[in-house]
Amino acid sequence: MIGQEVAEDGTSGVQRVNLEYARRPDGTLHVALGGEWKLGGGLPAPQGVLEEIARPPHPQRVMLETSVLAGWDSGLLTFLLAVVSRCTELGVEVDRHGLPEGVKQLLALATAVPARHARRRATPKPFLARVGDAAIGWRNGWRDTLAFIGEAFVSLLGLLTGKARFRRSDLLRALQDCGAQSLGIVALINLLVGIILAFVGAIELRNFGAQIYVAHLVGIGMLRDIAPIMTGIIVTGRTGASFTAELATMEANQEIDALKTLGIPPMDFLVLPRLLALSLMMPLLCLYADLVGITGGLVVSASMLGISPVQYLEETKRAVGLNHLFLGLFMSFVFGVLVALTGCMRGIRSGRSASAVGEATTSAVVTGIVNIVVATAIITVISYVLGI
Amino acid sequence: MAYGDSVVIQDLNFSVNEREIFIIMGGSGSGKSTLLRHLIGLQEPARGTILYQGTSSGLWEMAPPERERLLRRFGVLYQGGALWSSMTLAENVALPLQEYAIADAEEISELSSLKLALVGLAGFEDYYPSEISGGMTKRAGLARAMALDPDIFFFDEPSAGLDPITSRRLDDLILDLRDSLGATIVVVTHELASIFTIGDNSVLLDGESKTAIASGNPKQLLAESSDPRVHAFLTRSRETGRG
Numbered sequence: 001m002i003g004q005e006v007a008e009d010g011t012s013g014v015q016r017v018n019l020e021y022a023r024r025p026d027g028t029l030h031v032a033l034g035g036e037w038k039l040g041g042g043l044p045a046p047q048g049v050l051e052e053i054a055r056p057p058h059p060q061r062v063m064l065e066t067s068v069l070a071g072w073d074s075g076l077l078t079f080l081l082a083v084v085s086r087c088t089e090l091g092v093e094v095d096r097h098g099l100p101e102g103v104k105q106l107l108a109l110a111t112a113v114p115a116r117h118a119r120r121r122a123t124p125k126p127f128l129a130r131v132g133d134a135a136i137g138w139r140n141g142w143r144d145t146l147a148f149i150g151e152a153f154v155s156l157l158g159l160l161t162g163k164a165r166f167r168r169s170d171l172l173r174a175l176q177d178c179g180a181q182s183l184g185i186v187a188l189i190n191l192l193v194g195i196i197l198a199f200v201g202a203i204e205l206r207n208f209g210a211q212i213y214v215a216h217l218v219g220i221g222m223l224r225d226i227a228p229i230m231t232g233i234i235v236t237g238r239t240g241a242s243f244t245a246e247l248a249t250m251e252a253n254q255e256i257d258a259l260k261t262l263g264i265p266p267m268d269f270l271v272l273p274r275l276l277a278l279s280l281m282m283p284l285l286c287l288y289a290d291l292v293g294i295t296g297g298l299v300v301s302a303s304m305l306g307i308s309p310v311q312y313l314e315e316t317k318r319a320v321g322l323n324h325l326f327l328g329l330f331m332s333f334v335f336g337v338l339v340a341l342t343g344c345m346r347g348i349r350s351g352r353s354a355s356a357v358g359e360a361t362t363s364a365v366v367t368g369i370v371n372i373v374v375a376t377a378i379i380t381v382i383s384y385v386l387g388i
Numbered sequence: 389m390a391y392g393d394s395v396v397i398q399d400l401n402f403s404v405n406e407r408e409i410f411i412i413m414g415g416s417g418s419g420k421s422t423l424l425r426h427l428i429g430l431q432e433p434a435r436g437t438i439l440y441q442g443t444s445s446g447l448w449e450m451a452p453p454e455r456e457r458l459l460r461r462f463g464v465l466y467q468g469g470a471l472w473s474s475m476t477l478a479e480n481v482a483l484p485l486q487e488y489a490i491a492d493a494e495e496i497s498e499l500s501s502l503k504l505a506l507v508g509l510a511g512f513e514d515y516y517p518s519e520i521s522g523g524m525t526k527r528a529g530l531a532r533a534m535a536l537d538p539d540i541f542f543f544d545e546p547s548a549g550l551d552p553i554t555s556r557r558l559d560d561l562i563l564d565l566r567d568s569l570g571a572t573i574v575v576v577t578h579e580l581a582s583i584f585t586i587g588d589n590s591v592l593l594d595g596e597s598k599t600a601i602a603s604g605n606p607k608q609l610l611a612e613s614s615d616p617r618v619h620a621f622l623t624r625s626r627e628t629g630r631g
Binding site for chain 2: 165167170173250253254255257258259260261262263264
């Protein structure tokens with residue numbers, strides 16, 4: 001006998017599996033397996049047998065014997081597969097006659113298709129190559145973005161010249177989705193932001209007896225920046241993400257391919273109604289957010305600072321100019337265009353799987369919010385320079 | 389044909405005759421659907437030309453308006469139907485007709501009903517794609533593909549996911565289309581029953597060698613081909629001759 005391994009049940013000490021292997025004078029390696037060869041009971045590792053097979057001179061054949069096997073599951077198969085694979089590598093014949101019929105069939109199935117050795121392994125690229133790849137990816141991303149903006153612009157021109165084609169019902173549905181159905185969340189967020197702004201202002205301004213200027217703070221703050229930004233962020237998370245998910249799902253279901261093969265440009269049919277709807281509804285939503293935000297400030301002023309609503313509105317009217325209002329509305333229009341373009345681009349350029357839909361939606365929301373903040377910074381600097 | 393640097397199929401040369409049912413067959417991952425995407429103008433080949441009768445240049449060499457006119461001669465049935473989910477079946481069929489202003493609203497409505505009736509979906513005009521079964525989705529997709537009375541139909545795995553009886557009915561429908569409309573039909577499939585029932589001519593793609601390993605009538609290929617890979621594919625045999 002060359003080797004014997006016994007695994008015992010840890011609690012009772014009862015012998016569960018038995019493995020014996022020995023070379024015979026005719027060059028056969030006899031491997032006998034006994035007991036309950038089932039997972040979870042500490043099965044012997046095949047290393048001992050494998051080493052014996054590999055030890056020169058190699059056995060002429062390996063005979064597998066399971067006459068005293070009480071039970072088996074995949075644990076036995078993995079053991080035998082390792083033995084059979086090693087024998088195949090070394091050109092050693094395997095005698096499987098002593099194996100149960102089910103084990104023989106499963107082993108035959110597992111070894112029917114040879115394992116592919118030509119699997120491509122991702123070798124880590126050198127640092128400079130990775131920098132280069134990132135730069136090329138960045139350049140391609142920008143080129144893709146500019147191409148998309150260009151196509152959207154051409155489509156818009158087509159609309160002005162009556163060439164663009166889309167269904168009116170799609171535009172109306174997008175208008176309803178971007179507008180009426182967003183009112184609740186826009187109102188809630190902007191009311192709370194108006195209240196917060198008034199609170200923050202009130203704490204400081206009360207120290208100087210200048211609490212009436214809360215109306216200035218809330219009015220100018222909401223109209224110029226905060227209402228458009230908050231509305232833009234809400235619309236990015238709500239409508240922009242919905243555009244992306246819808247278009248990415250259409251891409252995954254080949255619905256966009258179906259449009260292309262019928263000669264219907266997806267840009268006209270899918271992007272244009274969404275772009276129009278969002279750029280039209282954003283200024284209206286922003287106006288609504290302005291009013292709700294000012295109402296929030298009014299509630300705080302009336303309840304905490306003893307300023308009457310009429311006084312507050314008079315002061316707001318005095319502080320807020322049309323320039324503030326129009327600057328905010330212009331910003332919201334820009335945000336609408338940015339969110340619609342980002343949402344549609346991420347959707348149409350998405351991959352064809354469920355995970356690609358998720359990735360595209362995440363990317364649309366992140367890019368949309370970054371775009372809003374960057375656009376705000378640019379518009380704020382320009383308006384400062386122009387004295388608006 | 390390639391995705392980036394990864395070649396999918398190479399050295400491919402075949403022709404499809406008018407009014408025949410041409411099968412593009414091959415195992416999973418052999419590039420059947422990729423080849424179809426190239427044929428219907430969704431993807432440009434890395435090298436080579438796709439020529440259609442009645443055109444002076446290749447599909448990707450011609451000017452975009454000319455290509456758009458050519459694409460209008462195609463009817464495509466996608467693997468999952470690819471019906472526009474926000475539209476009813478009638479609207480799905482009507483959209484191409486509306487886009488090309490082929491008829492007035494009333495005629496378009498009648499045409500949509502006719503096309504749906506031709507595929508056995510009369511009365512389903514106002515159903516949405518989510519409300520019908522897989523087989524009905526395929527047939528509705530076929531009705532949409534028929535909307536513009538195309539000369540050439542492309543079917544991507546029409547039997548995929550269908551039970552044998554529904555699959556057989558779809559095969560009969562494809563044969564009817566060829567016989568009644570005189571259309572040329574290109575079918576991507578690996579369903580042997582369909583291949584032998586409807587195929588006049590075929591090309592067999594092989595994922596290992598990345599090219600076509602046989603072409604001709606499927607029944608003749610089965611009877612005459614000496615290539616064990618062809619025989620293995622057409623008989624569902626495990627022996628591929630690769631040892």
